Each structure stands twice: as structure tokens, then as C-alpha cells.
Amino acid sequence: MGIGLVNFRHRRTRIVARGGLIALWLATGAASLIELDGRSRDLMVAAQTPEAWIAPVIVAGALVDLLIGLAMWRWHRRWVYRLAGAMMLLMTAVATVILPTLWLDPLGCLTKNLPVAILLLILDEDAPA
DSSP states (O other): OOHHHHHHHHHHHHHHHHHHHHHHHHHHHHHHHHTTTSHHHHHHHHTTOOHHHHHHHHHHHHHHHHHHHHHHHHOOOHHHHHHHHHHHHHHHHHHHHHOGGGGGOTTOTTTTHHHHHHHHHHHHHHSOO
């Protein structure tokens, strides 16, 4: 296998990984806003969040997700992947403290963050500063 083919496959894999993460962040943000009274609200109620905080926290989280997705779409830079990783770790830590049972969710509410972290690390390695 020639070096040109290896580089092509490497680049293609990175493009697909980046596209997948962009889609994940944008879809998560949009779903949170569309389903403002849906699953996110249910999770916040289960976490005994004060009623007055629920909508603002959901909207803020959705906006962060949308902004990260848009930043990742616009810029292939380390700071974007590191920001995404930091926000993912923060949201995972908060969710773990508030509702540790989310780690047992069969749809992977929190466990999906493990492969997300790996993809962010891979993209960070190739991105310019």
C-alpha cells in the first residue's frame, strides 16, 4: 500500500470523525431545544432541580452544544477540540454527581462520551494550534 493511499485513508477517517462529532453536537443541541419539556426536563426533575432553573439550564446546555458544533464545523483547531472535551467532561461530571444512574442507561447517556473523548483526542493530534 503506497504512502499516498495511507494519507488519503487517514484524512478521510479524520473528516468522517469530525463530521460525526459535528452532527452529534448540533443534533444534541437542537433536540434539547425541541424537546424542552421532554427527556431533559425529566432528568432535571429526577435530579431535584428547582423548577425555576430547569428551562434556563436546558437552554444554556443546548446553546453550548450548538456553539461547539458550529465552532467544530467552522474551525479545525486544537482549541475547538479541547473546548469540546472540557465541556463534555464538565457535563459528564455534573451528570455523574446529580444522577449517577445515567451510566447504566442502555442508550448510553454518559457512556457515549468515552468514544467521543477518543475521537476528540485523535482530531486534536492532527489539528493546527
